[in-house]
Amino acid sequence: MAVPTSFQLNTGAHMPAVGLGTWQSKPGEVEAAVSYALQNGYKLVDTAYCYANEAEVGVGIKAALDAGVKREDIFVVSKVWPTYLTRIDLALERSCKALGVDYIDAFLVYSKAWLEELVNNCTVVPAINQIELHPALPQQDVIDFCKQHGIHVMAYSPLGSTANSHFQIKPIAHLAEKKGVSPATILLSYHTARGTTVLPKSVTPARIKANLDIVHLDDEEMQLLRDYGEELTREGKLHRVIFPPFKSSFGFPDKA
Numbered sequence: 001m002a003v004p005t006s007f008q009l010n011t012g013a014h015m016p017a018v019g020l021g022t023w024q025s026k027p028g029e030v031e032a033a034v035s036y037a038l039q040n041g042y043k044l045v046d047t048a049y050c051y052a053n054e055a056e057v058g059v060g061i062k063a064a065l066d067a068g069v070k071r072e073d074i075f076v077v078s079k080v081w082p083t084y085l086t087r088i089d090l091a092l093e094r095s096c097k098a099l100g101v102d103y104i105d106a107f108l109v110y111s112k113a114w115l116e117e118l119v120n121n122c123t124v125v126p127a128i129n130q131i132e133l134h135p136a137l138p139q140q141d142v143i144d145f146c147k148q149h150g151i152h153v154m155a156y157s158p159l160g161s162t163a164n165s166h167f168q169i170k171p172i173a174h175l176a177e178k179k180g181v182s183p184a185t186i187l188l189s190y191h192t193a194r195g196t197t198v199l200p201k202s203v204t205p206a207r208i209k210a211n212l213d214i215v216h217l218d219d220e221e222m223q224l225l226r227d228y229g230e231e232l233t234r235e236g237k238l239h240r241v242i243f244p245p246f247k248s249s250f251g252f253p254d255k256a
Contacts, residue, residue, distance in 0.1 A: 001216045004192050009127045010150040013105070016075055017192045018212055019044025021156060021201035023051050029203040034060025036205050038069050041212050046130075046154075046199050047099070048079035048108075049091065054098035062100055076101060077130075077154075079108040119149050130154040130199075134166055135190060136239040138229035143194065153196040157241045159187050171224040175217070185213050190225055193217045 006014040020037045022030055022045065030053045034045055038061065047057045065071060076099065084091035092107055106128055119125060129146050133139055133155035146153050160166035167173070167183035176183045184200070184207075191198035192214050200211040217225075232238050 003189070003214045003216050004195075007152055007195065007197060009152050010125060011127050013127075015106070015128070015152060015154075015197050016042070016044040017197055018042070018188065018214065019046050019075070019077070019154075019197060019199050020208065021199035022047045022053055022057055023156070023201060025053065025201060025203050027053070027056065030056040031060040031063070033203040033208060035063035035067070037208050038064035038074060039067055040205075040209050042208075043073055044075040044077065044197070044199075046077040046156075049081050049084075049095055049098075050079070050110075054078060054095055055100075058098060058100035071101070075105045076103075077106045077108065077128075078104050079110055082110050085109065115151075116145065119151075125149055126151050128152050128154055130156060132157045132240060132242055133191065133194075133196060134158050134160065134187060134241075135169060135172065135225045135228050136160075136166060136232060137241075138226070138233075140229070143196070147195070153194075155191045155196050155198045158191055158198045158200055159184055160241055169228065171228045175221055175224065179215060181213070181215055182210065184211065185215055186217070189214045189217050190222070193222055 004017050006016050008014050020034065020042050022034070025033060034057050038045070045057060045061065047054050061074065061076070078095045078099065080088055080091040092104065095107070096102065096104060108128060108130055115126070115129060129142070129151050131139060131142060131153065133153070134157065143153055166187055172183045172186050175186045179186070188198050188200060188211060202208045202211060
Protein backbone atom coordinates (compact mmCIF):
# COMPACT_ATOMS: atom_id res chain seq x y z
CA MET A 1 0.00 0.00 0.00
CA ALA A 2 1.24 3.47 -0.88
CA VAL A 3 2.36 5.73 1.95
CA PRO A 4 1.47 9.45 2.00
CA THR A 5 4.04 11.85 0.62
CA SER A 6 2.18 15.05 1.49
CA PHE A 7 -0.83 16.37 3.39
CA GLN A 8 -3.22 19.14 2.41
CA LEU A 9 -3.49 22.06 4.83
CA ASN A 10 -6.65 24.04 5.51
CA THR A 11 -5.13 26.76 3.31
CA GLY A 12 -5.17 24.45 0.31
CA ALA A 13 -1.38 24.18 0.28
CA HIS A 14 0.28 20.76 0.45
CA MET A 15 2.91 20.07 3.10
CA PRO A 16 5.41 17.23 2.57
CA ALA A 17 5.04 14.23 4.89
CA VAL A 18 8.73 14.21 5.85
CA GLY A 19 10.98 17.21 6.41
CA LEU A 20 14.46 17.99 7.66
CA GLY A 21 14.66 19.28 11.22
CA THR A 22 17.55 21.63 11.99
CA TRP A 23 17.32 22.47 15.70
CA GLN A 24 20.64 21.93 17.53
CA SER A 25 22.50 21.01 14.35
CA LYS A 26 26.07 22.20 14.89
CA PRO A 27 27.27 25.38 13.15
CA GLY A 28 29.05 24.53 9.95
CA GLU A 29 26.95 21.40 9.39
CA VAL A 30 23.48 22.78 8.68
CA GLU A 31 24.34 24.28 5.28
CA ALA A 32 25.60 20.98 3.86
CA ALA A 33 22.75 18.99 5.43
CA VAL A 34 20.06 21.25 3.96
CA SER A 35 21.68 21.32 0.53
CA TYR A 36 22.10 17.54 0.47
CA ALA A 37 18.57 16.89 1.69
CA LEU A 38 16.94 19.16 -0.88
CA GLN A 39 18.96 17.57 -3.68
CA ASN A 40 18.06 14.06 -2.54
CA GLY A 41 14.29 14.00 -2.23
CA TYR A 42 13.41 16.33 0.64
CA LYS A 43 10.93 19.13 -0.03
CA LEU A 44 10.53 20.51 3.50
CA VAL A 45 13.02 22.28 5.77
CA ASP A 46 12.16 23.40 9.30
CA THR A 47 14.04 26.14 11.14
CA ALA A 48 13.37 29.07 13.50
CA TYR A 49 14.76 32.43 14.53
CA CYS A 50 15.65 31.03 17.95
CA TYR A 51 17.66 28.17 16.42
CA ALA A 52 20.19 30.82 15.39
CA ASN A 53 20.76 29.03 12.09
CA GLU A 54 18.36 30.63 9.61
CA ALA A 55 21.24 32.21 7.68
CA GLU A 56 23.06 28.90 7.39
CA VAL A 57 19.85 27.12 6.39
CA GLY A 58 19.45 29.82 3.75
CA VAL A 59 22.92 29.12 2.36
CA GLY A 60 21.95 25.45 2.07
CA ILE A 61 18.74 26.37 0.27
CA LYS A 62 20.65 28.59 -2.15
CA ALA A 63 23.11 25.80 -2.88
CA ALA A 64 20.21 23.50 -3.72
CA LEU A 65 18.61 26.14 -5.94
CA ASP A 66 21.93 26.68 -7.71
CA ALA A 67 22.05 22.92 -8.30
CA GLY A 68 18.68 22.98 -10.06
CA VAL A 69 16.10 22.50 -7.30
CA LYS A 70 13.09 24.78 -7.85
CA ARG A 71 11.97 27.16 -5.09
CA GLU A 72 8.34 26.12 -5.59
CA ASP A 73 9.37 22.57 -4.72
CA ILE A 74 10.69 23.62 -1.29
CA PHE A 75 8.38 24.11 1.70
CA VAL A 76 10.20 26.39 4.14
CA VAL A 77 9.02 26.56 7.76
CA SER A 78 10.28 29.07 10.30
CA LYS A 79 8.92 30.48 13.55
CA VAL A 80 8.38 33.78 15.30
CA TRP A 81 9.61 34.17 18.87
CA PRO A 82 7.09 35.29 21.57
CA THR A 83 8.75 38.70 21.95
CA TYR A 84 7.75 39.45 18.35
CA LEU A 85 4.06 38.54 18.66
CA THR A 86 3.08 42.20 18.24
CA ARG A 87 5.64 42.64 15.44
CA ILE A 88 4.96 39.62 13.24
CA ASP A 89 5.65 41.57 10.06
CA LEU A 90 9.11 42.56 11.31
CA ALA A 91 9.88 39.00 12.42
CA LEU A 92 8.81 37.65 9.03
CA GLU A 93 10.90 40.22 7.21
CA ARG A 94 13.97 39.36 9.28
CA SER A 95 13.53 35.62 8.79
CA CYS A 96 13.09 36.01 5.03
CA LYS A 97 16.24 38.13 4.88
CA ALA A 98 18.25 35.65 6.97
CA LEU A 99 17.04 32.73 4.86
CA GLY A 100 17.60 34.57 1.60
CA VAL A 101 14.08 33.85 0.37
CA ASP A 102 11.24 36.05 -0.84
CA TYR A 103 8.64 34.14 1.15
CA ILE A 104 8.27 31.54 3.88
CA ASP A 105 5.69 28.82 3.28
CA ALA A 106 4.65 28.46 6.91
CA PHE A 107 5.52 30.91 9.69
CA LEU A 108 4.65 29.33 13.03
CA VAL A 109 3.98 31.18 16.28
CA TYR A 110 5.45 30.02 19.56
CA SER A 111 2.77 30.22 22.22
CA LYS A 112 1.59 28.66 25.44
CA ALA A 113 -1.37 26.31 25.84
CA TRP A 114 -3.79 28.64 24.07
CA LEU A 115 -4.86 26.61 21.07
CA GLU A 116 -8.33 25.66 22.31
CA GLU A 117 -9.11 29.23 23.35
CA LEU A 118 -7.72 30.52 20.07
CA VAL A 119 -9.80 28.19 17.91
CA ASN A 120 -12.96 29.17 19.76
CA ASN A 121 -12.35 32.89 19.25
CA CYS A 122 -10.52 33.29 15.94
CA THR A 123 -11.64 34.19 12.44
CA VAL A 124 -8.72 32.34 10.80
CA VAL A 125 -8.06 28.83 12.11
CA PRO A 126 -4.35 27.96 12.46
CA ALA A 127 -3.09 25.70 9.69
CA ILE A 128 -0.38 23.88 11.65
CA ASN A 129 0.46 22.81 15.19
CA GLN A 130 4.03 21.56 15.69
CA ILE A 131 4.55 19.47 18.83
CA GLU A 132 6.77 16.71 20.19
CA LEU A 133 5.32 13.34 19.17
CA HIS A 134 6.44 9.72 19.29
CA PRO A 135 5.08 6.44 20.72
CA ALA A 136 6.29 7.43 24.22
CA LEU A 137 4.40 10.75 23.98
CA PRO A 138 1.48 10.14 21.57
CA GLN A 139 -0.61 13.18 22.65
CA GLN A 140 -3.71 11.62 21.11
CA ASP A 141 -5.96 14.26 22.67
CA VAL A 142 -4.05 16.99 20.83
CA ILE A 143 -4.10 15.01 17.57
CA ASP A 144 -7.87 14.51 17.87
CA PHE A 145 -8.49 18.18 18.67
CA CYS A 146 -6.43 19.34 15.71
CA LYS A 147 -8.14 16.91 13.32
CA GLN A 148 -11.53 18.11 14.55
CA HIS A 149 -10.62 21.68 13.64
CA GLY A 150 -8.70 20.99 10.43
CA ILE A 151 -5.28 21.80 11.90
CA HIS A 152 -2.36 19.79 10.54
CA VAL A 153 0.14 18.42 13.06
CA MET A 154 3.92 18.34 12.64
CA ALA A 155 6.00 16.06 14.87
CA TYR A 156 9.42 17.07 16.19
CA SER A 157 11.89 14.82 18.05
CA PRO A 158 10.30 11.72 16.48
CA LEU A 159 13.32 9.50 17.16
CA GLY A 160 13.92 10.53 20.76
CA SER A 161 17.34 12.01 21.47
CA THR A 162 20.94 10.86 21.62
CA ALA A 163 20.57 10.30 25.35
CA ASN A 164 17.03 8.89 25.12
CA SER A 165 16.74 6.94 21.87
CA HIS A 166 13.48 5.12 21.24
CA PHE A 167 15.12 2.46 19.08
CA GLN A 168 15.06 -0.11 21.90
CA ILE A 169 11.36 0.25 22.71
CA LYS A 170 10.03 -3.31 22.45
CA PRO A 171 7.23 -2.79 19.90
CA ILE A 172 9.52 -0.60 17.79
CA ALA A 173 12.30 -3.19 17.80
CA HIS A 174 9.77 -5.97 17.12
CA LEU A 175 8.24 -4.24 14.11
CA ALA A 176 11.65 -3.29 12.73
CA GLU A 177 12.75 -6.93 12.82
CA LYS A 178 9.42 -8.14 11.42
CA LYS A 179 9.52 -5.77 8.45
CA GLY A 180 13.28 -5.88 7.89
CA VAL A 181 13.79 -2.15 8.36
CA SER A 182 15.49 0.07 10.91
CA PRO A 183 13.81 1.21 14.15
CA ALA A 184 14.07 4.76 12.78
CA THR A 185 11.97 3.77 9.77
CA ILE A 186 9.26 2.39 12.07
CA LEU A 187 9.27 5.51 14.23
CA LEU A 188 8.99 7.84 11.23
CA SER A 189 6.36 5.68 9.52
CA TYR A 190 4.27 5.79 12.71
CA HIS A 191 3.79 9.52 12.17
CA THR A 192 2.82 9.48 8.52
CA ALA A 193 0.36 6.68 9.33
CA ARG A 194 -1.23 9.04 11.87
CA GLY A 195 -1.51 11.74 9.22
CA THR A 196 1.21 13.95 10.69
CA THR A 197 4.27 15.47 9.06
CA VAL A 198 7.48 14.26 10.70
CA LEU A 199 10.76 16.16 11.17
CA PRO A 200 13.78 13.90 11.71
CA LYS A 201 17.01 15.81 12.27
CA SER A 202 20.36 14.66 10.92
CA VAL A 203 23.48 16.11 9.32
CA THR A 204 24.78 12.74 8.11
CA PRO A 205 24.05 12.15 4.39
CA ALA A 206 23.31 8.43 4.76
CA ARG A 207 20.87 9.03 7.61
CA ILE A 208 19.26 12.00 5.89
CA LYS A 209 18.53 9.82 2.89
CA ALA A 210 17.43 6.81 4.96
CA ASN A 211 14.92 8.94 6.86
CA LEU A 212 12.86 9.23 3.68
CA ASP A 213 12.29 5.45 3.68
CA ILE A 214 8.72 5.34 4.98
CA VAL A 215 6.86 2.02 5.07
CA HIS A 216 3.19 1.14 5.43
CA LEU A 217 2.08 0.11 8.92
CA ASP A 218 -1.19 -1.80 8.99
CA ASP A 219 -3.89 -1.47 11.67
CA GLU A 220 -2.49 -4.31 13.76
CA GLU A 221 1.02 -2.84 13.70
CA MET A 222 -0.24 0.62 14.61
CA GLN A 223 -2.27 -0.88 17.44
CA LEU A 224 0.93 -2.28 18.97
CA LEU A 225 2.32 1.24 19.10
CA ARG A 226 -0.93 2.70 20.43
CA ASP A 227 -1.03 0.04 23.14
CA TYR A 228 2.48 1.01 24.20
CA GLY A 229 1.52 4.67 24.53
CA GLU A 230 -1.67 3.81 26.40
CA GLU A 231 0.31 1.66 28.84
CA LEU A 232 2.70 4.53 29.55
CA THR A 233 -0.28 6.83 30.03
CA ARG A 234 -1.89 4.50 32.59
CA GLU A 235 1.40 4.14 34.46
CA GLY A 236 2.19 7.86 34.37
CA LYS A 237 5.40 7.18 32.44
CA LEU A 238 4.95 9.25 29.29
CA HIS A 239 8.34 10.61 28.26
CA ARG A 240 9.01 14.08 26.86
CA VAL A 241 12.43 14.38 25.23
CA ILE A 242 12.66 18.13 24.68
CA PHE A 243 12.30 20.83 27.31
CA PRO A 244 13.65 23.88 25.42
CA PRO A 245 16.01 25.91 27.64
CA PHE A 246 14.23 29.14 26.76
CA LYS A 247 13.02 31.73 29.24
CA SER A 248 9.42 31.17 28.27
CA SER A 249 6.84 28.63 29.39
CA PHE A 250 5.20 26.65 26.61
CA GLY A 251 2.46 25.21 28.79
CA PHE A 252 3.69 21.60 28.77
CA PRO A 253 1.29 19.74 31.10
CA ASP A 254 4.15 17.60 32.44
CA LYS A 255 6.39 20.59 33.25
CA ALA A 256 5.24 23.95 34.56
